[in-house]
Amino acid sequence: MRSCLAACLAAAALLYQPARAAEPIVTDSRLITEERRVQILEAKLASLQREIDLIEDRKAIERLQQLWGHYVSEGMAHEAALLFSAGPAASIEYAQQGVYLGRARIEAFLKAGGARLQPGELRETPVMQAVVHVAPDGRTAKGRWRSLVMGGVQGQDGRWEEGPYENEYVKEGGVWKISRLHWYTTMSGSYDKGWHRQSYPAAGPLANLPPDLPPSERYQSFPSFFLPPFHYLNPVSGQPVAWDYPPTGSTP
Amino acid sequence: MSARTFCQVAALWLAAVIIQPALAAQAPNAPPPAPDLAPRLARAADRIASIDAQASRVEDYNALRNLQQIYGYYYDEAQWEQVLDLFADDASVEVGLNGVYAGKASIRRYYYGLTAGKQGLVQGQLNNQLQLSPVITLGPDGQRAQARWRVVMQDGVFNQSANWGAGIYENEYVKQNGVWKIARLHLYVRFYSPYESGWTRATAALNERYGKSTAKADRPPTQRYETWPARYTAPMHYEATTSDRYRLAPPDSAHAAPPPQNAPRTAAQLEAQVRALDLKLRRLHAVDELENLESSYGYYADMSMQDATSALFAENATLEILGRGVFIGRDRIYEYMRRLGAPTDGRLFTHMQLQPVIDVSADGNTASIRARLFEMFGVNGSQAQWAEGTYENRFVLDNGVWKYQSLNGYQTFYTFYEQGWGKHSVPLMTYFPGYPPDLPHSVEYEPFPAVFIAPYHFRNPVSGR
Numbered sequence: 001m002r003s004c005l006a007a008c009l010a011a012a013a014l015l016y017q018p019a020r021a022a023e024p025i026v027t028d029s030r031l032i033t034e035e036r037r038v039q040i041l042e043a044k045l046a047s048l049q050r051e052i053d054l055i056e057d058r059k060a061i062e063r064l065q066q067l068w069g070h071y072v073s074e075g076m077a078h079e080a081a082l083l084f085s086a087g088p089a090a091s092i093e094y095a096q097q098g099v100y101l102g103r104a105r106i107e108a109f110l111k112a113g114g115a116r117l118q119p120g121e122l123r124e125t126p127v128m129q130a131v132v133h134v135a136p137d138g139r140t141a142k143g144r145w146r147s148l149v150m151g152g153v154q155g156q157d158g159r160w161e162e163g164p165y166e167n168e169y170v171k172e173g174g175v176w177k178i179s180r181l182h183w184y185t186t187m188s189g190s191y192d193k194g195w196h197r198q199s200y201p202a203a204g205p206l207a208n209l210p211p212d213l214p215p216s217e218r219y220q221s222f223p224s225f226f227l228p229p230f231h232y233l234n235p236v237s238g239q240p241v242a243w244d245y246p247p248t249g250s251t252p
Numbered sequence: 253m254s255a256r257t258f259c260q261v262a263a264l265w266l267a268a269v270i271i272q273p274a275l276a277a278q279a280p281n282a283p284p285p286a287p288d289l290a291p292r293l294a295r296a297a298d299r300i301a302s303i304d305a306q307a308s309r310v311e312d313y314n315a316l317r318n319l320q321q322i323y324g325y326y327y328d329e330a331q332w333e334q335v336l337d338l339f340a341d342d343a344s345v346e347v348g349l350n351g352v353y354a355g356k357a358s359i360r361r362y363y364y365g366l367t368a369g370k371q372g373l374v375q376g377q378l379n380n381q382l383q384l385s386p387v388i389t390l391g392p393d394g395q396r397a398q399a400r401w402r403v404v405m406q407d408g409v410f411n412q413s414a415n416w417g418a419g420i421y422e423n424e425y426v427k428q429n430g431v432w433k434i435a436r437l438h439l440y441v442r443f444y445s446p447y448e449s450g451w452t453r454a455t456a457a458l459n460e461r462y463g464k465s466t467a468k469a470d471r472p473p474t475q476r477y478e479t480w481p482a483r484y485t486a487p488m489h490y491e492a493t494t495s496d497r498y499r500l501a502p503p504d505s506a507h508a509a510p511p512p513q514n515a516p517r518t519a520a521q522l523e524a525q526v527r528a529l530d531l532k533l534r535r536l537h538a539v540d541e542l543e544n545l546e547s548s549y550g551y552y553a554d555m556s557m558q559d560a561t562s563a564l565f566a567e568n569a570t571l572e573i574l575g576r577g578v579f580i581g582r583d584r585i586y587e588y589m590r591r592l593g594a595p596t597d598g599r600l601f602t603h604m605q606l607q608p609v610i611d612v613s614a615d616g617n618t619a620s621i622r623a624r625l626f627e628m629f630g631v632n633g634s635q636a637q638w639a640e641g642t643y644e645n646r647f648v649l650d651n652g653v654w655k656y657q658s659l660n661g662y663q664t665f666y667t668f669y670e671q672g673w674g675k676h677s678v679p680l681m682t683y684f685p686g687y688p689p690d691l692p693h694s695v696e697y698e699p700f701p702a703v704f705i706a707p708y709h710f711r712n713p714v715s716g717r
Contacts, residue, residue: 037519038292041526045299048526048533052306055536056500059313063498066387070400070420071492074485079492120481122451124418124442126384126402128606129547132540144551146604148626150404150418152452154481162602162628164551174499187600187630191450194669195600195628196636223598223632227555235545236655237563243555243595 050138057134060176061141061169068178069127069147072110075117081107085170085177095163095185095202096218098211105212112209120154127165133232141169141176142231147183158191159200163221164228187222199223293522297512300525305510307532309390309500314539314610315432316388316397316425319713321607323434324383324403325622325642329705332363332371337715340426340433348419348441348462349476351469358470365465376410376701378665378673380640382624383421383607389490392502397425397432398489405444405462406640406673410701414447414674417462420486431714439463440486441479447672454480531616538612538619541654542647546621549656550605558589566648566655573661574641574681577689584690591684600630605643611710619647619654620709625661636669642706662706663699677701 032040064083071080084090084103092106092114093099100109110116117123125147132143145165152158168180185202189195202221205211219226227243234241319338326334336359339345344354345362353362364371373379385402405417424436444462445454459479477484490498516522545564552560562585565571571585572578579588595601604626612619627639641664648657666678677700683689697704711717 034519035287035289038289038296038522041519041522042292042296044526044530045296045303048303048529049299051533051537052303052310055310055533055540056306058540059310059500060498063387066385067490069385069402070387070488073402075483076485076492082492117483119483122443122480124402124404126382126404128384129550129604131544131547131551133544144547146551148604148628150416150451152450154452156452158450158452160628186602187628189630191452194630194636196630196632196634196669199632222600222630225595225597225599227595230551234560234563235541235548236653237560239560239563241552241557241560243557 054134054136054138057138057141057171057176058132061132061134061143062130064169064176064178065130065143065145065165065167066127068181069125072115073123073125075115075123077107077110077115080110080115083178084181085172085179087170087172087179089179090177091180093180093182093216095183095221096204096215098205098215099213101212108209109206109211113203113206118153122150122152122154122158124150131232139171140179143167143169144231152191157193159188160191160195161188162186166228166231182216184219184226184228185221186226186228189222195222289519290517293516293519296522297515297525300529301510301512304529304532306501307529307536309394310536311532312390312394312397312427312432313388313500314536315713316390316399317386318609318611319425319432319434320386320399320401320421320423321383321609322710322713323437324381324607325609325708328380329703330363330367330371330373330377330379331705332360332367334712334717335363336360337712337717338434339437340428340435343433343435343437345437346474347437347439348464348479349460349473350463350465351473352471353465353467354470358467361467362465362469365467366463368466373703375703376412377703378407378410378414378700380406380664382406382626387490389498390500395427396435397427399423399425400486400488400490403439408447408672408674410674410677412674414672415444415462416447416451417444418442418451419462422486422489433714438474440475440477440484442484443480447674451480456482535612535616538616538649538654539610542610542612542619542621543608545647545654545656546605546608546610546623546643546645549659550603553589553592553603554601555595556589556592556601557595558586558592561589562586564656565659566650566657569656570658571656572659572689572693574663575683575693576681577683577693578691580690587687588684591687598632600628600632600636602628604628609710617649618657619649621645621647622706622709637666638669638673639666640664640673644706644709646709660694660706662695662697662704664704665700673700 081103084106088102091099091101100106127145129146134141149161163184163186166182169176170179187195188200190198199222230241323338341356344352345359346352353359382404387400389398401421403419408414419439419441422438425432426435441462443451443454444459445451456479562582565582565585567582570578570580605623607624609622623643625641629637642662644660646657647654665673667673667676680699
């Protein structure tokens with residue numbers, strides 16, 4: 001009998017369900033435990049960490065690109081070249097001047113042309129109107145910007161130059177670098193006469209420093225029409241944005 | 253115990269042994285004793301504090317960008333009381349080689365001394381100073397910051413003068429009671445030259461005309477330098493070789509996130525904090541999305557691309573530009589854009605969108621931008637124009653996508669290239685022929701040379717004025 005009683009107690013113990021420590025909450029019509037809820041919030045926090053990193057990446061890229069404009073405006077070719085990726089694929093391309101590959105060649109190009117300031121020369125290069133997209137993995141990014149350059153040499157005619165950048169960036173060792181810089185000339189024109197009376201073709205290759213590659217795109221600046229391609233789709237419609245050349249119809 | 257009772261108990265025992273695994277199979281989550289969540293809640297609290305600190309640095313960055321750009325909009329209009337509110341009490345101002353004005357009383361005398369002791373522009377005055385290209389550096393303690401900016405000046409007096417100018421700001425900022433203020437404003441003037449002759453004929457004497465106040469400076473200039481055509485680089489507040497390594501959030505542990513306040517004790521408390529952090533990040537992300545959107549509008553308008561441009565608007569959005577009246581709905585906006593004409597050879601239609609002051613609502617669902625419109629037009633061989641104006645735009649988050657709810661473009665000046673704003677300014681543009689608006693324009697005003705301040709969507713970020 002005594003053993004029977006023991007067996008009964010054992011059975012009761014097996015059937016006993018311990019009460020939960022806290023009341024369950026109802027989420028999505030199901031009961032989840034406090035622990036499960038914490039687990040979900042931990043996962044959400046991990047995703048917020050990725051989001052804030054990407055937001056901060058954008059600011060770092062903005063700052064990087066603005067450093068570029070300030071160095072170029074001061075004729076600081078070496079400092080401007082340091083903003084580029086150290087990899088062999090890093091490139092710079094201005095107007096129709098061709099492509100220079102690698103940081104050493106980029107610096108040579110900037111010293112010979114892109115950021116060269118003769119005595120009495122001016123090249124005010126504001127960098128403006130940002131459209132930046134950081135890749136979801138936070139390792140690369142692309143940006144469109146524009147510059148309106150006030151250029152010229154003391155005592156001579158000044159020059160207006162306007163056009164967009166379509167640039168690419170890469171994060172190397174936690175630091176954002178420019179991997180590709182491409183500045184398009186939309187218009188280059190005379191200060192004294194105005195761009196409607198005197199415009200200049202987009203600059204061609206430097207005679208004393210031939211590029212490593214020919215221009216990636218052939219185009220002509222104002223008075224020709226050219227739409228430098230966008231790296232991104234329309235942010236609302238998701239459609240590609242382009243205009244056929246030569247443009248057809250559509251004028252009312 | 254009777255035999256019968258014994259059998260009953262035995263049956264129950266047998267049932268328990270057999271049924272228990274079946275029960276377990278039916279309810280696999282038969283919970284173990286509640287685990288102690290306290291360590292996980294503590295780790296989550298640390299993580300929230302760390303992400304929040306990172307987000308606060310980005311908030312600071314955005315606030316500093318807005319602050320200097322707002323300074324520019326107030327400066328344009330000689331709204332000196334608004335300008336003064338942006339400074340810390342012990343701030344200083346130094347423009348060109350005009351010496352240092354230290355403390356708010358001196359700064360007040362400096363600004364009023366630019367405009368004959370009166371606040372605001374008078375008829376015929378233009379005072380534009382475009383705030384561009386920031387390199388913002390937050391101090392490690394989060395209470396100080398520095399920034400380099402590039403400015404373009406575009407000013408003059410109608411029928412008397414017009415000037416182009418350029419310069420560099422190297423400024424300092426301080427956070428007091430959670431609000432960023434200007435601690436030191438230092439503009440290095442590069443050139444300031446008459447519109448007619450342009451910057452290539454600038455001289456030191458011409459450059460030194462800029463920013464001259466009738467008030468006497470407290471101290472001589474901190475830097476003696478020669479303006480263009482001499483070569484002079486305003487000192488950079490960052491080191492060239494390390495400047496690109498800068499991160500908004502300092503990596504060193506000395507400035508790690510502070511220990512969490514109000515550490516959550518329950519999952520419900522944790523959830524409330526995660527939701528608040530999520531909103532903070534969504535509002536920061538919105539700033540970037542909105543900047544992309546506003547910039548894209550400019551790039552699309554450059555090319556008169558009516559499909560791409562009108563797609564940026566909400567279904568029931570409104571558009572109001574110059575004195576052309578109010579157009580309601582995306583279809584009408586499409587037609588408006590179509591009337592600007594297609595891009596073609598020989599035509600330049602550059603619509604620069606600059607100096608965006610971006611504010612996102614507390615709930616993260618609506619936003620406003622004030623931006624500067626700067627345009628270059630050209631018809632090859634016949635005419636070119638400059639134009640400048642102000643946009644005040646509203647945005648709405650529609651199913652996760654930011655769209656224009658309203659766009660309002662105010663005309664400051666349109667002028668022919670040969671004459672410039674010193675000699676010519678087009679009256680307020682009226683209705684398109686054959687395409688009347690749905691409503692007349694909502695604000696009555698006259699463009700330059702009249703004085704008109706486009707209504708601000710924001711209050712003074714320091715004083716709330």
